[in-house]
Structure formats: C-alpha cells, structure tokens
Amino acid sequence: MxxxxxxxxxxxxxxxxxxxxxxxxxxxxxxxxxxxxxxxxxxxxxxxxxxxxxxxxxxxxxxxxxxxxxxxxxxxxxxxxxxxxxxxxxxxxxxxxxxxxxxxxxxxxxxxxxxxxxxxxxxxxxxxxxxxxxxxxxxxxxxxxxxxxxxxxxxxxxxxxxxxxxxxxxxxxxxxxxxxxxxxxxxxxxxxxxxxxxxxxxxxxxxxxxxxxxxxxxxxxxxxxxxxxxxxxxIHATTGEFSVTGPDDLMDSIRNIITRHPMRESEIIETLHQWTAAAVIEKLNWLAHTGTIEPVERYGIRYWRGAPTKHH
Ligand code: SF4
Structure with missing residues (x-):
C-alpha cells in the first residue's frame, strides 16, 4: 500500500x-x-x-x-x-x-x-x-x-x-x-x-x-x-506544479495521484511531463478500462478520479 x-x-x-x-x-x-x-x-x-x-x-x-x-x-x-x-x-x-x-x-x-x-x-x-x-x-x-x-x-x-x-x-x-x-x-x-x-x-x-x-x-x-x-x-485553488515521488512507472504514478486527488486531465498531463501526452492518455484509458479510475465531466471540464471501491 x-x-x-x-x-x-x-x-x-x-x-x-x-x-x-x-x-x-x-x-x-x-x-x-x-x-x-x-x-x-x-x-x-x-x-x-x-x-x-x-x-x-x-x-x-x-x-x-x-x-x-x-x-x-x-x-x-x-x-x-x-x-x-x-x-x-x-x-x-x-x-x-x-x-x-x-x-x-x-x-x-x-x-x-x-x-x-x-x-x-x-x-x-x-x-x-x-x-x-x-x-x-x-x-x-x-x-x-x-x-x-x-x-x-x-x-x-x-x-x-x-x-x-x-x-x-x-x-x-x-x-x-x-x-x-x-x-x-x-x-x-x-x-x-x-x-x-x-x-x-x-x-x-x-x-x-x-x-x-x-x-x-x-x-x-x-x-x-x-x-x-x-x-x-x-482560499483559492492553486495552479502550482504537481511533482511525483515514488515509483517511476507511469501507471503507478497516475494511480497514486488520481485515486486520492482527482485532477483535471490537463493537470495530469502537465504533472507527468516526463511522458508524452499521448502516453498519459493511453494509460488513463487503460486504467479506466480496468475499473481503477474513471473520467467525469464537471462545468465542461474533464476530470479523472478513482473509481468507487468497495472495501470490508
Ligand atoms: S465524506 Fe469523509 S472524506 Fe469525504 S469530504 Fe466528507 S469527511 Fe472528507
């Protein structure tokens, strides 16, 4: 964990x-x-x-x-x-x-x-x-x-x-x-x-x-x-830069951030700038396909968040 x-x-x-x-x-x-x-x-x-x-x-x-x-x-x-x-x-x-x-x-x-x-x-x-x-x-x-x-x-x-x-x-x-x-x-x-x-x-x-x-x-x-x-x-929303610690793997990075901190798609791409936007989007779609995360639209903006989980 x-x-x-x-x-x-x-x-x-x-x-x-x-x-x-x-x-x-x-x-x-x-x-x-x-x-x-x-x-x-x-x-x-x-x-x-x-x-x-x-x-x-x-x-x-x-x-x-x-x-x-x-x-x-x-x-x-x-x-x-x-x-x-x-x-x-x-x-x-x-x-x-x-x-x-x-x-x-x-x-x-x-x-x-x-x-x-x-x-x-x-x-x-x-x-x-x-x-x-x-x-x-x-x-x-x-x-x-x-x-x-x-x-x-x-x-x-x-x-x-x-x-x-x-x-x-x-x-x-x-x-x-x-x-x-x-x-x-x-x-x-x-x-x-x-x-x-x-x-x-x-x-x-x-x-x-x-x-x-x-x-x-x-x-x-x-x-x-x-x-x-x-x-x-x-308190206004920040526009600062996200950085990623922990595993270098793109998939883990996406999962770790989004499941705790839903983000705008554009923010995710910016944060993970060491990878190309296309690679990030491909992994987002793949994680959505496995049921780990999901896209959601609010006020015309596309966000990604963790998919609802059941525990205990
Ligand atoms: S439901 Fe719990 S985790 Fe969610 S905002 Fe309220 S207090 Fe925080």
Whole structure:
C-alpha cells in the first residue's frame, strides 16, 4: 500500500507531502461534496489499518528525495482520525523531521479524549464545520448516526482548550446549502465561541460525490467573509506544479495521484511531463478500462478520479 503521495500544491500548505493512513474512502461522514465519491459503507470504527512502521518507512524514504516540501500533511483517502494509532504516527513523524505537520480531519471525533491527545504534537489541525445547526449538518455531511452535531461542536471547543498549535477551521461553501445569510450566521455563532486561528473558506473545485452540488459563487464568498469576520480567508485553488515521488512507472504514478486527488486531465498531463501526452492518455484509458479510475465531466471540464471501491 502506497501511503505517501506528492508533494502536491495545497491551497493552504504550499508544497505538501501527503501521508495517508486509512484505506480508500474509510469515513464516518458521507459529504455531498466529497471528491472521493460516496462512502460505502460508512465506518466509525477506529482501527490501526496499517502498522505505523510501514507508513513511517515510506515517509522517511520520501524525505530523501530531492523535492521541495513545505508541510507534511496527514490527509486520508477518508477520515484520518479513524486511524487508531494516530498519536504514535504523529509523534514518529515529528521525530523524523523538523518540517511542520498538519492534520486534515472532519473533526467529528474530537470529542474523544484519545483523539485530542493524538493530535497534540501536530503543528496545525484543520477540522471542518460546514453547518451551524443539526439539520443542515445531516444534510451536507450525512454523518454516521453516532456522531451528533452537539458532540462534534463540543469536541471542537474542548480541543481548542487543550491544543496550542494552529487551529484552522475549514468551511466548504456550497451553493444553496450553506451560503445564505442565515446559514453563515449560525456557523459564525458557533465559531465565535471557539478561539480558533483562521477560518478557511473553500469551494468544491473537484467533482463532488453528488453531481447536483455546486460551488458557492463569488458573492457568497464575500458574504461569508463579511459574516465570519476577520479570521475568515477565502482560499483559492492553486495552479502550482504537481511533482511525483515514488515509483517511476507511469501507471503507478497516475494511480497514486488520481485515486486520492482527482485532477483535471490537463493537470495530469502537465504533472507527468516526463511522458508524452499521448502516453498519459493511453494509460488513463487503460486504467479506466480496468475499473481503477474513471473520467467525469464537471462545468465542461474533464476530470479523472478513482473509481468507487468497495472495501470490508
Ligand atoms: S469530504 Fe472528507 S469527511 Fe466528507 S465524506 Fe469525504 S472524506 Fe469523509
């Protein structure tokens, strides 16, 4: 299993080396905007899916390659905090390198003391908050029934009390779901109570799980920035260059990137510039034929993403 990918240009973290500790689409939410497709089945069980040592060995190897890295980022092809040995993994990475470490999470398990403790040494934690009331939370994030809205908010509040690193909350703005004055006002009321460092306003820029989901428009971003106050930042999509670490094989490179990070076809061709465009397209079609990846059109642009997988 390949756990390390990138570095990929991140909207917040510069050149970010991704470290993925969970199996594909292992998540306790099933967000309508998820770029990984639908979660099937929803899973809320924390497990050590892979030994810490095998993930750390891959990180160690990637750090020897001659590529520029700004951040290491724990970002799952699912929910990172479902990895039961998260604390051990975070600590092992911090011993390995002085580079800053970020953890992307949906924040749903921050009510668990062991999850909060596991994140102590991370330099930044980026949880989500897309809704300010339980009904909208269920509509957008479609959580596992064990994760109630109140628990999630309580977890975020308690985490801030204990955690001294950077806390950046991510709000994914989707058209007609959470971009109204009322929906944004409710989110603002909750976030005012949490002493967070920044609020990141994002739009789904890659094909969402549900085709009817649309990114909020420019007006909505400005509205959100005004309502959420000075901590809110509008995060625009990057246009930076992707680089590839790991296996030289074209097929592996394509698979490793696309299954975690759906991309525009043109971006894929650019990223893999050591091969010709024709060779890349031929392999994309071949991988689609084997059921590993699939093309998808959104807003007139052709993307490629991992084909839905069934696990367990
Ligand atoms: S967007 Fe993140 S939290 Fe939501 S379903 Fe996808 S992997 Fe899970």
């Amino acid at each position: 390949q756990h390390v990918f990138g570095p990929v240009p991140s909207r917040r973290l510069g050149q970010s080396l991704g470290v993925d500790p969970v199996p594909p689409k292992t998540c306790n939410w099933n967000c309508v905007y998820c770029q990984l497709g639908r979660s099937a089945p929803l899973s809320n069980r924390r497990e050590t899916f892979y030994p810490v040592e095998s993930i750390v060995a891959q990180v160690k190897n990637a750090l020897t390659l001659p590529v520029h890295i700004d951040w290491l980022t724990l970002v799952g092809s699912g929910e990172t905090t479902l990895y039961a040995s998260l604390g051990e993994l975070v600590n092992a990475i911090k011993v390995l390198t002085p580079l800053p470490l970020a953890v992307i999470t949906n924040g749903s398990l921050l009510h668990l003391p062991e999850v909060r403790a596991a994140l102590t040494r991370a330099d930044a934690v980026l949880p989500s908050l897309d809704a300010g009331n339980p009904a909208l939370y269920r509509r957008i994030n479609r959580p596992h029934p064990e994760i109630t809205f109140d628990r999630m908010v309580e977890g975020l509040t308690r985490f801030r009390e204990e955690y001294s690193g950077k806390l950046w909350v991510e709000v994914m703005l989707t058209k007609n779901l959470n971009d109204s004055e009322q929906a944004l006002g409710e989110i603002a009321t909750i976030l005012r109570r949490v002493r967070l460092d920044e609020i990141h306003l994002l739009a789904p820029t890659r094909p969402p799980a549900e085709p009817w989901v649309e990114p909020a428009d420019e007006d909505a971003f400005l509205r959100a920035a005004a309502i959420l106050g000075e901590k809110a930042k509008i």
